Amino acid sequence: MLVIGWQERVDLPLLGLTNLKAKIDTGARTSALHATDIVEFERNAAPWVRFHTRFDDDAHDTDVECPIHDRRQITNTSGVPETRIVIRTKFRISTHLWKIDLSLTERTEMKFRMIVGRTAMRRHSILVDPCKRNLTTPTRPKRPKEKS
Template sequence: MLVVGWRERVDLPLFGLSNLKAKIDTGARTSALHATDIVTFERDGVPWVRFHTKFDDDSIDTDVECPIHDRRDIKNTSGIPETRIVIRTKFRIGKRLWSIDLSLTERSDMKFRMIVGRTALRKHHILVDPNKSNLTTPISATKTDETRISS
């Protein structure tokens, strides 16, 4: 069992993003990533998305292109449903790496530019201690880590 705090440093290695401040939010079903300048397009007949993401912490601004996994109605922080683009990517917390779905939304006014919802944690033997923060130690993304993905 991996015990994590209500906020942790996480990595999205396929996007070259590491040491991101994320809120572990078991009240949210779907994880969300701050994204602006969202543009959809097709590549070889497959729907893709291009977006910009920026964090207030030590990470760099990044432009990302990836396939669209889904479009879903997701309730925003005010409880109002909105249709969002959902992508699937690799996610690392501590020494563990697996695939998660991330909805793209503009979170400039939010304290955390990324939230990790309960669906991303399910079946990965994660316990959230709401009294603690930063219980895991981030690891730099390496190609060898990408081969150790749990499904």
């Protein structure tokens, strides 16, 4: 059983995104990723999407291109249903790696640019401790205090 906190650092290696601060949200069904400037296009007769994403730790926008997996009606945080593009990609938390679906949406005003919903965690033996955070993130050794 993998025990995680309500906030964790995760990777989306196929998208080239690492060490992302994500909220583990068992109240959300679908996972969501911050995306702006979303542009749909075709590549080899298949639907693809290009978008920008930015995380608080990044100094710049990251451009991402990937195939479109689906379109779904998803209820946003205000309770309003909206149609979103959904991509399927690899997700890593700690040493565990599996595929997840991510809806693309503007999350600029949200504290967390990525939400990991319960569907992404289903069938992966995960326990969420709501009192803890960053349980899977290696801790950095504390620097000794300088003597004055």
